[in-house]
Amino acid sequence: MRAMVGRKRGFDRDEVLDQVTRAFWRDGYQATSVADLTATTGVNPPSLYAAFGDKHALFTEAVARYQQTYGAFTTRALEEEPTARQAVERVLTEAAIEYTTPDRPKGCLVLSAPELHGLRDQAIRAFEGKIRHDVATGALPAGTDAHRLALFVAATVRGMSSLARDGATRAELHDVARTALSVWPAPVP
Amino acid sequence: MRAMVGRKRGFDRDEVLDQVTRAFWRDGYQATSVADLTATTGVNPPSLYAAFGDKHALFTEAVARYQQTYGAFTTRALEEEPTARQAVERVLTEAAIEYTTPDRPKGCLVLSAPELHGLRDQAIRAFEGKIRHDVATGALPAGTDAHRLALFVAATVRGMSSLARDGATRAELHDVARTALSVWPAPVP
DNA sequence: TCCAATCTATAACGATCGCTACACAAGCCA
DNA sequence: TGGCTTGTGTAGCGATCGTTATAGATTGGA
Numbered sequence: 001m002r003a004m005v006g007r008k009r010g011f012d013r014d015e016v017l018d019q020v021t022r023a024f025w026r027d028g029y030q031a032t033s034v035a036d037l038t039a040t041t042g043v044n045p046p047s048l049y050a051a052f053g054d055k056h057a058l059f060t061e062a063v064a065r066y067q068q069t070y071g072a073f074t075t076r077a078l079e080e081e082p083t084a085r086q087a088v089e090r091v092l093t094e095a096a097i098e099y100t101t102p103d104r105p106k107g108c109l110v111l112s113a114p115e116l117h118g119l120r121d122q123a124i125r126a127f128e129g130k131i132r133h134d135v136a137t138g139a140l141p142a143g144t145d146a147h148r149l150a151l152f153v154a155a156t157v158r159g160m161s162s163l164a165r166d167g168a169t170r171a172e173l174h175d176v177a178r179t180a181l182s183v184w185p186a187p188v189p
Numbered sequence: 190m191r192a193m194v195g196r197k198r199g200f201d202r203d204e205v206l207d208q209v210t211r212a213f214w215r216d217g218y219q220a221t222s223v224a225d226l227t228a229t230t231g232v233n234p235p236s237l238y239a240a241f242g243d244k245h246a247l248f249t250e251a252v253a254r255y256q257q258t259y260g261a262f263t264t265r266a267l268e269e270e271p272t273a274r275q276a277v278e279r280v281l282t283e284a285a286i287e288y289t290t291p292d293r294p295k296g297c298l299v300l301s302a303p304e305l306h307g308l309r310d311q312a313i314r315a316f317e318g319k320i321r322h323d324v325a326t327g328a329l330p331a332g333t334d335a336h337r338l339a340l341f342v343a344a345t346v347r348g349m350s351s352l353a354r355d356g357a358t359r360a361e362l363h364d365v366a367r368t369a370l371s372v373w374p375a376p377v378p
Numbered sequence: 379t380c381c382a383a384t385c386t387a388t389a390a391c392g393a394t395c396g397c398t399a400c401a402c403a404a405g406c407c408a
Numbered sequence: 409t410g411g412c413t414t415g416t417g418t419a420g421c422g423a424t425c426g427t428t429a430t431a432g433a434t435t436g437g438a
Contacts, residue, residue: 004414045396
């Protein structure tokens with residue numbers, strides 16, 4: 001166990017991390033300065049650095065937090081829904097909601113930050129795996145190109161995030177989602 | 190006519206503007222410093238400022254040049270193709286090519302720069318107008334929601350640009366384009 | 379040939395960047 | 409109550425940002 005002596009921290013670490021996450025989410029990594037972060041959180045630079053490390057480590061932790069909160073709906077859908085079709089429908093539907101929730105930055109942090117290329121690739125592979133599984137079990141036609149379909153879903157979600165950032169409404173994103181879903185191959189009965 | 194006296198400019202203005210355009214295209218407005226630009230162009234700051242004005246004016250001119258060259262295919266397709274369906278098919282097909290042309294930044298400059306929101310809105314309205322025209326003339330079913338369809342096309346193109354930036358191949362983008370096109374409403378015969 | 383105009387090159391401006399040294403305040407343990 | 413530890417607040421570090429003053433180089437016209 002730690003010694004736990006000395007002055008107590010004067011701020012809520014998780015609350016500050018949430019404010020930092022929203023700042024990076026809205027403005028991006030580069031455009032968000034440490035001075036911006038100290039201004040929005042009220043935490044002075046030395047305290048920020050002591051609690052989180054340097055700016056890049058802070059960004060990394062903010063992204064991790066984002067994935068476990070605001071951005072967790074994708075992973076949840078892929079885990080909880082039995083079929084790829086249901087998972088994708090849920091992802092697109094919930095994305096329309098999440099990307100336009102009031103009092104939050106619009107769109108997706110992961111899809112907006114150029115430096116998070118690796119996480120986006122992971123997401124594509126997750127979609128592709130889910131589709132491939134359904135093709136293997138016969139829930140989807142044998143000729144279905146899983147990679148192709150996964151890329152189309154990824155493109156749709158990225159397009160929705162971009163539109164949301166530009167101010168698209170929830171209804172508009174729902175329409176885009178519904179249109180995209182109409183290309184889904186007919187399930188094997 | 191101008192007086193035309195004094196020392197001649199030691200660089201090709203248009204060639205330098207092209208190099209600047211590619212730099213902004215690849216790295217974005219904020220992430221591209223004036224020092225970067227002087228390094229890649231070989232033009233010293235005072236010459237750059239005399240020829241183009243400040244960084245923001247230089248960016249504006251670079252974007253204009255981009256629209257008249259690399260990014261002109263969209264406007265051309267909307268102008269030259271008789272129907273919305275043909276225009277959109279050509280836009281998506283050429284986007285797959287343009288976004289993955291070797292020895293160039295990948296994706297679209299306009300779709301990648303957050304500050305060019307207005308140009309993106311213009312593009313959506315152009316798509317929507319083309320679709321609306323076909324609905325009015327009967328080339329598309331009367332019930333077609335032009336705004337909805339335009340947003341779906343916009344989402345697809347943005348998704349393709351994002352995927353291209355992440356390294357997607359030309360064939361992959363073509364597949365995404367083809368999948369998206371399959372939702373197009375059947376033309377009125 | 380000398381002037382006037384224009385471009386180039388160096389160097390530096392003030393502002394801001396990410397980050398930290400330093401002094402002080404606030405806590406627990408002896 | 410000291411003494412040790414840890415967080416806070418200020419102030420400033422060197423580096424880089426966008427931009428420009430200044431001096432020299434190069435041109436065409438008188």
